Amino acid sequence: MKGNVVPMFDPPGPPDQKPEGAPARPLLRLTGISKTYANNTVALEGVDLDIRPGEFLTLLGPSGCGKSTLLKMIAGLAAPSTGTIDWPQSSYDALGEPDRLLGFVFQEPTLLPWRTVFDNVYLPLKLAGQRKAAVRERIMEVLAQVGLTRFANAYPRELSGGMKMRVSIARALVTNPRVLLMDEPFAALDEITRTKLNNDLLKLFAKQNLTVIFVTHSVYESVYLSSRIVVMSARPGRVSSDMTIDAPYPRDEEFRTSTIYNDYCRRASEALRQAMAESPEEPE
Amino acid sequence: MATPRDNSTLTEMLPPFVVGIIILAAWEAACRFFAIPAYLFPAPSAIGQSLIADGPSLMRALWSTLKVALIALGLATLIGSIVAFLFVQNRLIERSFFPYAVIMQVTPIVAVAPLIIILVKNTQVALIICATIIAVFPIISNTTIGLRSLDSGHKNLFAINNASRLQSLIYLRIPSALPFFFAGLRVASGLSLIGAVVAEFVAGTGGRSAGLAYEILQAGFQLEIPRMFAALFLITMTGILMFSVMVVLSKVALGPWHDSEHEQEA
Incomplete structure (x- = not known):
């Protein structure tokens, strides 16, 4: 399963593309990530995740599953309580800070x-x-x-x-x-604008040799955009399932009406329902 | 883009202008009809005459008061901003000194002015100190709030781009604080004039540096009530003018033409 991520385009002068056949080192490795807040709320528990170069990975889950927190940790804006985040392909400075080379798109345009x-x-x-x-x-x-x-x-x-x-x-x-982190960037936009931006994002993704980590709670958006969806359950936040969307890029509006898209939407919805079932009700 | 606004300012200004004319006419008519003597309550025409006849001496007094108010406003802006920066650097500094800033603000300046005038030999300096004390508080409190009120998204943006403390201050904190600072400046401009006039009343100094408050006192003693009203009118006009200048200043500074190149060189 892991090997059949769709091969990306062929950009001029890619910095870290491995020759075919050799298993690419992960760009980012999350090991045993947990986050417990001062009031003993457990936001994340035992998250292990490898992010490979060239992936469009979406974190999908109900609110409270810690997907935004995870993104902030990757960006270095928050620290995990336990666990490590390694950047195997990056150099580290004297203070042990990795050269993350990332761009962050927040929920608000800021x-x-x-x-x-x-x-x-x-x-x-x-x-x-x-x-x-x-x-x-x-x-x-x-x-x-x-x-x-x-x-x-x-x-x-x-x-x-x-x-x-x-x-x-x-x-x-x-x-x-090298990595673009996006935290529900289109959640506040209307459907038509959102569709347009989804398409434009895919075009940029195809042109730029990017790795994208995208957070959303829309099943349709995640299937349309991603090469891989990690579904998370809430309270505490855990990885519930990890699925590959085996559909070639470039994707366009035709993909949105295809059987394979609908098939994946059904499977992602099922996975999300499963994740919700694992999440206890939100305490009032 | 500005045209519809300009039209609306005209329609906004017309009603109060008409009301003003009506009040002045009614005032004039009542004074004439009831034959109220000018030393009790002068008609607008008498005030106007006094304004013209006593013009030179009143303008000299106005300049004297204005000078005190402007210097005080400048000092209050400088001191207020510096204090706000210190407050933002360290919570302990703010906690230790903020109560005293409040005490300075809530103690009536009329009560403190005699003390300052006794302590400070140079009357002019004493007046400036009084006016500065009352004008500085809105600048301190507004600028402090402005420097603190950072959008958390912007904070994250600067953190992700490894911005230094100084960069965050120059490119984020100061621009974010500007609208608050200008709101404080508007209030301070009015207060500096009030402070100057109040201090002059208490000091009661005549001579070359006599201000408008002295003119009002003298006119009162000599029952030259139209002259008193004329001085009052000048103070009001000066206050409005100072306020308007601050409004224009804030529009210019916060307007959309604001060029980042200027900041860059700073």
């Missing part, structure tokens, strides 16, 4: 309202000490990728919700990350 679209996308490079003149082309390139070239000089308040999310994605991509 744009700086006092900066233009261009300057919002520039922010990660600016914080890394890059001069604006040196990276102007790179910024315009990512803005073109998300279709916002014309809005480079607009302010966030002039944009729609979908456009703000596009800026947020451009900002996450501008540093050429």
Whole structure:
């Protein structure tokens, strides 16, 4: 099962693509991750997960299953109570911090309202000490990728919700990350915008040699986007099942109406129902 | 984009303007009809005449008061911002000093002013200290709240991009705090003028540096009531003007043209 992840495209100069046949080292290895809060709430318990390069992995689960917490831990924004997160392909600095090379797209666009679209996308490079003149082309390139070239000089308040999310994605991509972490990025958008952004995200995924870790509670979104779905149960958060979506990329609207898509949706729904059954009722 | 707003400001300004005209006309008519002597309650026309006749001396007094208010506002902005930055750096500093900032705010300036005027030899300096004390609090409290009120998403964004403390301060905390700071500045601008006038009342100094409060006191002693009203009118107008300048300033600073290049060089 593990071997048949769909081979990705063939991008120019991939940094860490292994030759065919050799089992790729995981990009990220989570071992025995648990999180217990001060009030003894157990958010996560014994999560083991290998994330392979080139995967589009979705964490699917009911609210309270700790999927967002897991994402924050991967990003280094939160620390696990026990367990380790290793980056086998990354170098570590003197303090033991891995060079994560990641982009994070939050639930909200989190744009700086006092900066233009261009300057919002520039922010990660600016914080890394890059001069604006040196990276102007790179910024315009990512803005073109998300279709916002014309809005480079607009302010966030002039944009729609979908456009703000596009800026947020451009900002996450501008540093050429290896991993893109996305925490329910489209949950607040309407169905039509969401569908459009799903398609655009898949196009970016195909072009960029990215690994994506995506959090959602939509079965349909997870099947449409992912090469692998990890279903989680709640209270405490555990991995309930791990399924591969064996459908080739690129995927488009045709895939959405295919039998194989419907088949996977049914199986993912079943897996989610199973995970819900494992989760005790939410305490009031 | 600004055009519909401009129209609405005009329609917004018209009703209070009409009300003002009506009140002035009624006031004038009542004073004439009941033949109220000017030393009891002057008609608007008498106040206007006094404004013209005593113009030079009143303007000199106004400038004197305005100078105190502006210097106090500048000092309050500077001191208030610095104190807010210190408060945000360390909770212990805030906990230790914030109560004293509150005490300074709630103690009536009229009660403290005589003490300051006795302690400080230079009257001008004493006036500025009084006005600064009362104007500084809104800047301290607003800027502190502004510097603290960070969006958690923005905080995560800066953490993921390994932003240093200084970078977070310059690119995130200060811009986030600006709207709060400007709200504080508006309140402080009015308070600095009030502080200056109150302190002048208490000091009661005449001579070259006499302010508008002194003019009001003198006019009262000499029963030159129209002149008193004229001075009052000037104080009100100055207050409105200072407030308006602050509104424009905050619009300019927070307006959408705000260019990041300026910050970058800072």
